[in-house]
Amino acid sequence: MSWWETMRSGFDAILGHRLRSGLTVLGILIGIAAVILTVGLGEGATAQVNSAINSLGTNLLIVSPGSSSTGLVRGGFGTASTLTYANALALGNKRDCPDVAAVAPQVQTGGNLVAGTTNWSTQVIGSTPNWLQVRGRSMAIGSFFTASQVKTDANVVVLGSTTAQELGLFNPVGQTIEVGTVPFTVIGVLKSAGTSSSSTNQDDMAVVPVTTAQELLTGTPTVSNIYLEATSASTMGAAGTEVTDELLALHGITDPANQDFTITSQTSLVQTASSVNSALTFLLAGIAAISLLVGGIGVMNIMLVSVTERVREIGLRKALGATPAMVRRQFLVEASVLGLTGGIGGAALGLVAAVVVPHFVSNQIAISVPATLGSVAVAMVIGVVFGVYPASRAARLAPIEALRSE
Amino acid sequence: MSSDGCSSPSGPRAAVGDRVVPGPGRAPAGTRQPLVRFDSVWKTYRTGAEPVHALRGVSVSVMPGEYISIIGPSGSGKSTFMHILGCLDTPTSGRYSLAGTDVSSMGEVELAEVRNRRIGFVFQQFHLLARLSAWRNVELPLIYAGVPRHERRVRAMAALEQVGLANRVEHRPNQLSGGQQQRVAVARALVTEPDLLLADEPTGNLDSRSSADVLAMLDELHRSGRTIVLITHEPDVAQAAERVKRFRDGRFIDDGGEGR
Ligand SMILES: Nc1ncnc2c1ncn2[C@@H]1O[C@H](COP(=O)(O)OP(=O)(O)OP(=O)(O)O)[C@@H](O)[C@H]1O
Ligand SMILES: [Mg+2]
Numbered sequence: 001m002s003w004w005e006t007m008r009s010g011f012d013a014i015l016g017h018r019l020r021s022g023l024t025v026l027g028i029l030i031g032i033a034a035v036i037l038t039v040g041l042g043e044g045a046t047a048q049v050n051s052a053i054n055s056l057g058t059n060l061l062i063v064s065p066g067s068s069s070t071g072l073v074r075g076g077f078g079t080a081s082t083l084t085y086a087n088a089l090a091l092g093n094k095r096d097c098p099d100v101a102a103v104a105p106q107v108q109t110g111g112n113l114v115a116g117t118t119n120w121s122t123q124v125i126g127s128t129p130n131w132l133q134v135r136g137r138s139m140a141i142g143s144f145f146t147a148s149q150v151k152t153d154a155n156v157v158v159l160g161s162t163t164a165q166e167l168g169l170f171n172p173v174g175q176t177i178e179v180g181t182v183p184f185t186v187i188g189v190l191k192s193a194g195t196s197s198s199s200t201n202q203d204d205m206a207v208v209p210v211t212t213a214q215e216l217l218t219g220t221p222t223v224s225n226i227y228l229e230a231t232s233a234s235t236m237g238a239a240g241t242e243v244t245d246e247l248l249a250l251h252g253i254t255d256p257a258n259q260d261f262t263i264t265s266q267t268s269l270v271q272t273a274s275s276v277n278s279a280l281t282f283l284l285a286g287i288a289a290i291s292l293l294v295g296g297i298g299v300m301n302i303m304l305v306s307v308t309e310r311v312r313e314i315g316l317r318k319a320l321g322a323t324p325a326m327v328r329r330q331f332l333v334e335a336s337v338l339g340l341t342g343g344i345g346g347a348a349l350g351l352v353a354a355v356v357v358p359h360f361v362s363n364q365i366a367i368s369v370p371a372t373l374g375s376v377a378v379a380m381v382i383g384v385v386f387g388v389y390p391a392s393r394a395a396r397l398a399p400i401e402a403l404r405s406e
Numbered sequence: 407m408s409s410d411g412c413s414s415p416s417g418p419r420a421a422v423g424d425r426v427v428p429g430p431g432r433a434p435a436g437t438r439q440p441l442v443r444f445d446s447v448w449k450t451y452r453t454g455a456e457p458v459h460a461l462r463g464v465s466v467s468v469m470p471g472e473y474i475s476i477i478g479p480s481g482s483g484k485s486t487f488m489h490i491l492g493c494l495d496t497p498t499s500g501r502y503s504l505a506g507t508d509v510s511s512m513g514e515v516e517l518a519e520v521r522n523r524r525i526g527f528v529f530q531q532f533h534l535l536a537r538l539s540a541w542r543n544v545e546l547p548l549i550y551a552g553v554p555r556h557e558r559r560v561r562a563m564a565a566l567e568q569v570g571l572a573n574r575v576e577h578r579p580n581q582l583s584g585g586q587q588q589r590v591a592v593a594r595a596l597v598t599e600p601d602l603l604l605a606d607e608p609t610g611n612l613d614s615r616s617s618a619d620v621l622a623m624l625d626e627l628h629r630s631g632r633t634i635v636l637i638t639h640e641p642d643v644a645q646a647a648e649r650v651k652r653f654r655d656g657r658f659i660d661d662g663g664e665g666r
Contacts (some may be wrong), residue, residue, distance in 0.1 A: 018539050316533045319494055320594075321522020321550035322513045342573050399494045403533065 003333075006326075010333040013306065014341075021338060024302040028342025028382065029349060031292030032375045036350030037357075038288045039371040042281025049273045059101070059233055060134065061240055061265045063091075063226040063247065082260045085210055088128075088226045088251055089337030096246050099239035101229045107213040108224040113206060114178040115167040122163050124179060124206045126213020126223075134227045142173040142188025150209040152394075155216075157184040161192045162203040179206060182216050206384040236265055292375075295342065296382040303390035304337050314394050315402025324395035331391035332384060339383020343376035439506055441601055441633050442491065447500030447510075449486050449656075460486040461657035465501070468635065470601070473628040475636040475644040478653030484637045485606055487653070491635060492525050492604045493517045505601060522550050526595030530607035532587045534579040534594075539567060541575040544594045551598060565593035569623055585616025592623055597631070603627065603634045609643055621646045650654035 014021045065082050088105035091097055091268035107126030112119060131137070132144050145156045157179060164172050164186075172186045193202035214221060240263050245259055248254075307314070314327055322330075351372065354365040449461035460483040468474055478484050490502060493509055496517075502510045509520055511568040526547075527533075534543045544562040553561070566575050570591040579587050587606060595603055605624065609617035625646060627632050636647055645652045652659045 002552075012537060072642075145550065245616050312533065313535055316535070317546070318518065319492070319521060319527055319533075320547040323518040323550075325515075400489045403494070403529070 006323075006329050006333045007337070009330055010337050013334050014337055020305075024298050024338050025342040025345060026340055027295035027298035028292070028379050029286065029295075029346040031295040032290035032343050032346025032379050033350040033353065034291050034349060035285065035375045035378075036368075036372055037353055037365065038281065038284035039368055040350070040354045040365040041363060042277065042284065042367055043366035046274065046277050047366060048364050049277060059230040059236060061100075061228040061230060061236065061243060061263055063228065063243060064262045064264065065222075065225070065260065066262060073234060081291070082251060083223050083226055084221050085214065085223055086221075088223060089248060090226060090250055091226065091243055091246055092130075093246075097232050097239065097242040099235040099242055101231045102130040102133050103229075104111075104128055104131040104227045105210055105223040106131070106225050106227055107210055107218055107222075108195050109213065109217050111179050111217065112120075112208065113163065113167060115169055115175065117169045118166075120163060120166045122160075122166075122204050122206060124208060124213065124217060126208050126210040126217070128210055130229075131207065131227070134229045137193065138191045140189045140191040142186070144188055145209050150211055153182045153211045153215055154209055155182060155212060156187045156208065158188045158190060158207040159186060160190050160201075160203040160205040162201060163206055164189045165226055166204070179208065180217060184208065216310075240265060292378065292382065294385045296339075299335055299338050299342075300386035300390060302338070303331060303387050304393070306334070307331065307390045307394045309396075311397060311402045311405045315399050315405070318397070318399035319403060327397075328391045328395035331394050332387050335385035335387020335391065336380055339387075340376070340380045342383075343379025346379065347372050347376050413628055422602060426477070438469060441470045441472075441505055442466070442468035442635075444491075445501040447490065447497040447502055449483070449490060449495070450498045459656055461490070461492075461497070463659050466651070466658060468602075468633060470633055471628075471631055472649065473624070473632075473634045473636070473647045474649045474651060475638060475647035476651050476653050476658075477638055477641060477644040482653050483656040484639075484653050486656075488604055488606050488637050491578055491602075493520045518550075522547055523598065524601045526598060526600040526603045528588070528591050528603070528608045529594050529603040530610040532579070532584075532591045532611070534587055536579050539576045539578055540571060540582065540590045540593075543579070543590055545596050547594065547598045561597055562593070563582045565597040566590070568596070569582055569593045583616070585619055588612060588616065588620050589623065592620065596627060601633060603632050604637075605634065606637045607639070608636070609638070609640070617643065 003302060018223070063083060083105070085105050088389075089101050091100060092103040094100075103299075104127050109124050109126075111124035112121050112122065114120075128150050129144055129147055138173075139158075141159060142158070144158055145154065149156055157177065159167070159169070159172060164170075167177065169175060169177075169186065172189055175186050176183050177186060178184070190203070208217075210223065214223075228239065228243060230236040243263060244256070244259070248256060248259065253259060316325060317330075318324075351367060354367050357363075358365055411587075442467045444464050446463040446465050447461055448459065448463055451458040451460060462483075464487060476484055476487070486495070490497055493504070493512075497510050500510065501508060504520065504524060507520075512520065525534065535546070538546075541559065541562045544565050545558045548558040548561060563572070563575060566572055569592050571586060571589055571593065574582060574586060574590075577586075578589070582590065589612075592608075595605075603624075608620055608624075612620065621643065624634055624636065628648070634647070636643070638644050
């Protein structure tokens with residue numbers, strides 16, 4: 001008996017009981033759709049949280065002066081700074097800190113900006129061209145200053161969008177403003193950072209080369225802090241260790257307890273977010289898996305009913321020469337067709353829901369190809385696994401007993 | 407798998423295949439190899455407290471081409487005999503050889519093959535599959551014999567033509583009369599060209615007219631050389647065969663006289 005014959009007789013049997021087969025398939029279908037949706041929801045939520053954290057500057061490490069172990073007050077946080085621009089340059093060395101992608105020192109001070117007759121007080125930041133990347137910012141118009149402008153202490157300034165507005169500069173690039181009393185040329189305006197969780201307005205600032213800031217505005221070689229970007233979320237820990245080691249060496253500190261700087265990161269935030277997420281996904285996927293299991297038991301139940309109901313048919317087929325293996329195969333094929341139909345239907349339903357549902361709720365639902373293919377395969381396997389018992393029961397039936405039953 | 411439906415573990419096929427029409431004046435039994443040979447076959451059911459001896463030492467031979475009817479009261483063990491004869495069941499003790507091969511010790515798979523190749527069944531309850539059309543029902547044994555699709559259809563059609571149902575091939579069992587259903591069952595039994603045709607009360611569910619039809623068909627098959635064993639409890643029906651054997655309490659009680 002060929003596979004084709006077996007398949008055909010399986011389909012015949014299923015089509016012979018449309019409603020019953022349909023309900024069985026529905027059980028599998030709902031289970032598969034639920035799995036696809038929950039995995040999609042989990043992945044979607046992870047993506048959403050990750051992008052939110054990324055907008056704050058994920059993979060970000062911030063080195064601040066002062067020790068955290070004795071509180072932020074010791075030595076006056078940020079006043080007796082031990083961090084220098086030279087430190088920042090050293091941290092940018094790929095050999096010592098391979099997991100650091102970019103370094104941006106930050107000199108932070110207040111300043112009074114004057115454009116023509118308009119005055120505006122804001123924070124003035126001195127940094128390097130990496131600042132854009134590290135802080136996750138981009139330019140709206142004009143350009144950011146270059147490394148050579150940093151080298152030459154150029155008097156150039158990039159303004160936040162709010163700052164440019166407050167100064168009444170609607171076509172700011174190329175104009176000259178005064179920072180403190182020193183004239184600077186405006187070379188660009190930052191794109192708005194949008195809403196920010198930070199209490200300071202990310203759109204109200206003036207950014208100048210770090211060297212210029214140190215020379216003209218603060219007059220010290222120190223920096224307020226150093227922003228670092230790790231190569232990826234997973235290397236943040238390694239990057240932190242490298243930076244700690246490097247700074248301890250640079251500062252000539254042998255006992256890490258005397259560390260004169262603090263590294264804070266958003267690793268913990270990412271970790272918390274992803275652990276909450278995966279716990280939720282796990283829970284939902286568990287519920288979905290249970291519903292799949294119930295669907296599988298439905299297949300088994302229907303197959304057992306089918307075997308009982310068709311005892312005479314089985315007896316007849318055996319009388320006509322069907323071997324136990326042929327009978328077993330027939331019922332297994334039937335069960336896997338039920339499973340597979342449910343799997344394909346469930347995948348279709350899940351994918352449609354993944355596209356449609358996000359229009360009505362705020363959640364994103366990711367469409368995962370491996371999860372989809374996997375669950376169709378699982379559905380088929382469920383059909384086979386839960387079909388094995390009924391099929392071997394059918395195969396074991398003695399032909400006369402089967403023929404005699406009414 | 408060969409598609410003639412008749413190849414077998416052993417090769418005494420020629421004795422059956424020559425299709426000599428055995429008449430009343432044929433050679434006496436013993437000069438040719440019997441198709442069926444039972445040697446003190448017992449069948450005991452141990453389902454209840456008391457063991458039931460359905461067969462108590464049945465010894466019988468059936469020659470190729472013979473048409474035998476077995477008559478006996480209800481519960482005498484006729485069906486049990488036929489189930490063993492048809493390799494649907496195995497004896498508790500004793501020996502049964504079919505065409506020279508001992509089948510009493512065969513396993514399930516071998517028995518399935520013997521049923522498929524050598525035996526055709528006609529049951530009292532027809533046992534047609536309700537979901538399948540007439541020709542698909544007839545085709546069933548050929549599927550298990552591994553006959554290719556196209557050939558199956560041709561042979562099923564020919565068998566249905568032989569039983570006079572050429573114009574009903576696409577009908578389902580519930581669209582056929584009882585007599586027609588039994589004729590479909592006969593077509594299914596003969597489509598594999600089996601050595602042995604077994605009919606257990608084939609007319610039990612039919613009116614006298616359909617019964618006559620079916621019996622006429624068996625007669626014609628007999629004349630074309632088939633070996634037939636017919637079980638019944640109606641003397642009229644038993645007379646259709648050339649030899650009538652009486653069955654009582656699990657064994658044959660006489661050697662039967664010639665029928666007709
Ligand atoms: N599976 C079984 N388990 C126990 N006893 C059985 C079984 N099958 C048959 N018997 C017993 O064996 C005996 C013979 O039964 P069988 O069916 O062969 O009779 P029969 O001659 O065909 O009768 P009928 O003419 O009514 O069909 C009966 O007493 C029956 O009860
Ligand atoms: Mg009976």
